[in-house]
Amino acid sequence: MTKQASQQSCEGRVALLTGITGQDGSYLTEQLLEKGYIVHGMVRRSSSFNRARIEHLYLDPAIGGERLFLHYGDLTDSSNLNRLLEKVGPDEIYNLGAQSHVKVSFEVPEYTAEVDGIGTLRFLDAIKEVGLKEKVRFYQASTSELYGKVQDVPQTEATPFYPRSPYGVAKLYGFWIIVNYREAYGIHACNGILFNHESPRRGEAFVTRKITQMVARIRYGLAETVQLGNLDAKRDWGYAPEFTEGMWRILQQDQPDDYVLATNETHTVREFAEEAFRHAGLPLHWEGKGADEVGRDAEGKVRVAIDPAYYRPSEVDLLIGDYGKARKELGWEPQTTFAELVRIMTEADLEQVRNSLP
Ligand code: NAP
Ligand code: F7E
8 A cells, every 4th residue: 555645634524433433433533533533423322331442532531522422323223314415414425334244144134134234325325415426435335245156256346246135135235226316416436446445343243263263272171062053165365454444445546437346366265264273372184074074183172163054045155356457546555464464463362362361
């Protein structure tokens, strides 16, 4: 990444984020504040604490209530979106809010469509209704899940979509409504088609974080085995803060457009597990096939086993993205290698478990 672009001063610009409490929302907020933005974030009412990832920011007296403001809201509530837009009058909107778990989307397909699909439409329409369409720039968190049963390898902005889950199909609606409102009403709306990106802040139900958390617990004797689903699935895994920096770059272009952000490398879930266990000093060897496959450590203890409950009704087998357009037009390039990403995540979870020990 060129330093010049990432350090451009944006003093006083106003950004509005949905999904501010999520992995990406927290990194993007830090980066926007560093660039001089005033940041407003939508948070959901919850019966338990859901702001841990941004707590360090809003508890800082120089930031919370000064340059960072939180507002209750939900992507299923149009009147709330209208009010929020009128109150905040943002220059840039980052729509990161979503029911983002692919497997869960098979259990709650209608809700996923409401939030991830129609939620995007609600937001765009609110921009039109409150008269912000000339002023605002809109980033939509689109996804490599759109490619699903992939039609090209690697996948580019020109690869046809073939989603394989209610999540992918809901995000497909989100993608096309962005394109439509851009063409129909001239709204500066962009899709970032982001491949999987991970970090120590990744939600605990996604496979990378589930693995690194369990590796740490196993390493310190708090657990025996991690149960996983499809070990053969291949993903293009990058490091989240680099991807959120890419989101910002997408919105700084004079002409709105759609961009793939990826690493152009792919690895199986098995390889991720292998690398994480190796990093924690527990190298694995594999035995068996299909649902009977196990990963054993040097002492022969089973450390990875299969639970078919984690299989999906329809799977995305292979993702690998070509980020050539982003490199050329945005000067964006991922820096963190696969091995480095696994190391960062495993180290963070090892440290967390170490610190929690009596
Ligand atoms: P995440 O950690 O799961 O965060 C999702 C955020 O959306 C949370 O802040 C969540 O709030 C909020 N949210 C959920 N339902 C909502 C609703 N009904 N109304 C308003 N907000 C709602 O996801 P992430 O990894 O940061 O991803 C950010 C976005 O990028 C998502 O749209 C995701 O689908 C998309 N994406 C992610 C990846 C990836 O690899 N991470 C790749 C491509 C695209 P709570 O904290 O209250 O639950
Ligand atoms: O699964 C396999 C699983 O849930 C990755 C979201 O951020 O990235 C994410 O979606 C792979 C799949 O991420 C387990 O079958 C095996 O093939 O970590 P995941 P995802 O489905 O790729 C995209 C780009 C998004 O847009 C989404 O919002 O791993 N897998 N065993 C498992 N997956 C999980 N979760 N748990 C397992 O035990």
